[in-house]
Amino acid sequence: MALVELSDIQFNYSDKELYKSITLKINNGEHCCLVGINGSGKTTLLNILVGEIKPDKGKVYWTPGTTFSYLDQQLKVAVNMPVSEYLYGVYKDLFDKEKRMEQLYEEAANGEGDYEKLLSKAEKLGDELMNSSFYSLQEKVGRLTDGLGFLKEQLETPLKQLSSGQREKAYLAKMLLEEKDVLIMDEPTNFLDANQVDWLTNYLVSYPKAFLIVSHDQEFLRKIANVVFVLENQTCTRYKGTFDHYLEQHELDKEQYMKNYIAQQRYIKKEETFIAKHIVRATSSKAAKSRRARLEHLDRLESPQNEDGKVYFAFPFTHDVGKEVLKVNELQIGYEYPLIDPISFTLMKGQKIAILGQNGVGKTTFVKTILGVISSLGGSYEWLKGTEINYFNQDEKIDLSLTPFEYIRQHYPEMSNTDIRKALGATGVKKEMALRKMNELSGGEISKTRFALMCRKKSNFLVLDEPTNHLDQKAKDALFDAIERFPGAVILISHEKDFYDGLVDYELHF
Secondary structure, three states, X not given: OEEEEEEEEEEEEOOEEEEEEEEEEEEOOOEEEEEOOOOOOHHXXXXXXXXXXXXXXXXXXXXXXXXXXXXXXXXXXXXXXXXXXXXXXXXXXXXXXXXXXXXXXXXXXXXXXXXXXXXXXXXXXXXXXXXXOHHHHHHHHHHHHHHOOOOHHHHOOEHHHOOHHHHHHHHHXXXXXXXXXXXXXXXXXXXXXXHHHHHHHHHHHOOOOEEEEEOOOHHHHHHHOOEEEEEEOOEEEEEXXXXXXXXXXXXHHHHHHHXXXXXXXXXXXXXXXXXHHHOOOOOOHHHHHHHHHHHHOOOOOOOOOOOOOOOOOXXXXXXXXXXXXXXXXXXXXXXXXXXXXXXXXXXEOOOEEEEEOOOOOOHHHHHHHHOOOOOOOEEEEEEOOOOOEEEEOOOOXXXXXXXXXXXXXXXXXXXXXXXXXXXXXXXXXXXXXXXXXXXXXOHHHHHHHHHHHHOOOOEOEEEEEOOOXXXXXXXXXXXHHHHHHOOOEEEEXXXXXXXXXXXOOEEEEO
8 A cells, every 4th residue: 555656747947947747656565765866856756745845736645644854954853851761752641541540540449539440541541551562661761862972971962062972872762663654865874874774774684664765885785775766867667676687777877868768869859850851841841740749749858867977076286294294192082971982093104094883972073172172181192383274074064055167266266156056066066056046955966066166176185074974876986086096094983884995004993
């Protein structure tokens, strides 16, 4: 049975047609993923699905009574309540029942009404709580928070005081506890480390209900999906089966689509040539007009999306410095108290290291400490004189009302329009995309815009905090090559082993 169905969805951004005709159906219990290159409209389609964006044409139909929850790419909630209170809030109706049951028992004990009726009502509520597994909630919530890597003290921390990654994990935890009929998640692994991705994978594989997930982590999708939707050429194609089956069949379908597109273009050119030649001739004008009418009603295939279009990153190098670029000695990081044991290491000229560890352990805090954004709690760090740093901050706040073009112009007002276009185009932000406000772009397109800016800055030291979040595989490959070519030193924070493995000289585990 279909839980939700999209039919003939069309949507435009400004004067660009994003979807020509989208059909999508999720059935009960299906484990679905949605894939496509950056800019194909995956996040927009999720927002249409949940009603946050209205399509220009077409229908979204949810079967009455179907429940869903949505984990957005850019969650904005930040509240004062502790994580534990936030999570247990999912079961507020059960806690209210428990409170009412206790009141009834107290009233019966105090002789405040009909003893038997009060007792009967209280026992009925107790049975309902028992049938709802109320008395095993603590164990259930504990398994989930342990799996997602929450420390005991973090559960009593207000949400707004958590790191962005920890806060998003709290939203994910709440979503999983709600156990809705359809879970909708946009890049859920971006803020999870490898162990937590494994835990989430196992959870989703055994999830008895349906879900739809957008992710660029192919290994993750390979394990969880039994239905794949692919967005390309302004349409959505459904593949039933494993992710590997999709990859194999999709290649065959792309080849056939290209053959059909080429054949149609040849037909159109032939017909247009005939029309141009005969439209003014008295003897053949009628035939030319007839052919023109057929062309006007032809269902034209869209030009195949250029998935192989080049994405190129290059971080300009400024100058060499001495041998020991960064010395860290017994450095203590944290806020009111140290997050981890003191850190000591020396980073040599040209070395590339990966900083690994669970979310919330202090990786980003360490980077912000050595960059002077946060004060240390003890110990020391020393940059070699002449070190110039280029920093990708995963938590950077960007004015999303700007277009990518305006974002680059804001930082480099002296650049010509042509040079700005070239800089954005190199990283995959091409044509009209450069003139759309960033709140209309996907997370991957925003990241590419930020890299276009970084690729203008000369440096001899790169600090990259989760740079692959939201990037499609083509962009990840281009980023890997750029880091590998960079002759300076690099500190990389990443949860994607497939990305940093073979790229760095050594790993530093927090």
